[in-house]
Ligand SMILES: Nc1ncnc2c1ncn2[C@@H]1O[C@H](COP(=O)(O)OP(=O)(O)O)[C@@H](O)[C@H]1O
């Protein structure tokens with residue numbers, strides 16, 4: 001798969017001198033969904049704004065579909081749709097006119113059928129004649145999405161699309177994202193909902209303090225970096241962990257009915273074999289064993305706290 | 310050129326105007342009528358004629374200029390300030406458009422609205438006084454150029470402004486005095502010689518003089534000078550706007 005977006009050593013210092021991006025390099029493959037995870041102030045919005053032309057890069061280069069965002073800004077921007085983090089909409093205009101305006105602004109000829117289709121998919125069709133100010137927050141966010149889709153972008157940025165959004169809209173959003181992916185649209189979304197990245201992303205990037213800490217396939221990230229937990233269920237509950245098992249760092253759970261063992265999948269030895277040996281040596285009888293994988297959230301917290309330490 | 314984008318911006322901006330059409334229409338009619346009542350009755354009874362033109366008719370070009378200039382500025386400054394204020398400017402900045410296209414859309418719409426109001430005032434005036442237009446095409450050209458150039462100025466003010474107060478400030482403190490002192494309601498030749506010289510540094514003098522010439526064939530300054538002044542002013546504003554977009558001043562961080 002070829003790269004549709006290429007960010008090389010991008011730096012951004014704001015007027016006050018604050019460096020919000022410290023040499024970001026990131027390649028995004030055509031047709032993938034990349035989730036950019038990072039705490040508040042990490043530089044996610046700055047990164048998106050710079051790629052989209054809203055803020056000016058201090059140094060470094062960005063190409064979209066091979067077009068430099070400065071030298072070939074027309075071709076580059078034509079490919080990009082942006083759903084901003086903040087709800088910025090003209091309050092007095094109708095939904096229909098607002099969305100139609102976006103399409104025209106991007107130089108695309110009028111296409112009412114397409115806009116109707118977009119509005120229907122976003123459950124906005126009934127509201128098309130309403131002024132924006134009459135809509136609820138969730139509806140406004142839908143309008144922002146409709147605007148971004150109105151000019152048929154090949155790359156779509158969703159900046160915290162589900163922050164403060166109800167469950168229904170979040171589900172709708174995921175559905176739309178899946179459909180867009182099917183049409184070959186590349187999607188970059190920022191979020192601090194880890195479940196979101198886990199649910200829909202192909203790859204996950206972690207950004208903190210203006211630096212990309214890692215970019216990995218979601219699955220391999222989770223299996224590589226994840227800590228796993230082994231739950232050893234006993235036939236009979238015990239009151240305390242036998243002294244012979246003290247070295248394994250176990251915790252007693254479920255009223256003494258089970259032992260919980262945490263291990264690192266990246267380690268040379270997981271310690272499972274010796275644990276199980278010691279367990280039977282201690283005279284305990286196993287009823288069942290099961291493993292649990294830690295979530296992306298744990299990975300994320302580990303990474304970011306490691307960075308800040 | 311992204312003509313579709315220009316047309317989209319223009320249409321979107323005009324929609325704002327049409328939403329408040331009655332208001333846009335009534336206020337110039339009322340204010341023009343008031344001017345005629347006050348100036349026409351109070352001053353007109355003392356000053357019968359200026360350079361062979363009845364005083365009522367004489368003030369018509371100035372009256373139109375006064376409204377057209379303030380309207381161009383306020384329309385254009387508000388037009389670009391508002392998206393900055395509510396944040397929708399992000400879309401303009403991320404769209405495949407260059408500065409000229411953005412300017413053509415916003416300034417074109419602002420100038421159109423001002424032109425409309427200018428025509429309404431002219432029509433209203435004709436209800437009060439006999440107005441003859443000696444050079445209709447020149448009149449229209451001056452009107453259009455004035456609308457455009459001051460809409461450009463308004464655009465600059467709108468980008469510069471950091472608050473609604475600042476948006477009002479420049480027109481109030483600078484532009485309105487320049488218009489009133491620019492011979493809207495009198496001929497420069499009625500002033501003492503020193504003030505005549507001072508007045509020549511006021512760019513609005515050239516506009517009003519040229520505009521009045523297109524009505525009555527009389528002017529305070531040569532018509533060529535008027536034309537040069539307005540073209541020069543237009544170019545200056547365009548140059549400043551180009552620089553603004555080059556550097557991203559006050560719009561792109
Ligand atoms: N216009 C600006 N001027 C100065 N600093 C800014 C500006 N915008 C953002 N920042 C700073 O840059 C950093 C990154 O912000 P942002 O990109 O919005 O982070 P995120 O979207 O990841 O929460 C923050 O510390 C923020 O305060």
Ligand SMILES: [Mg+2]
Nearest residue numbers: 044045046085
């Ligand atoms: Mg952000």
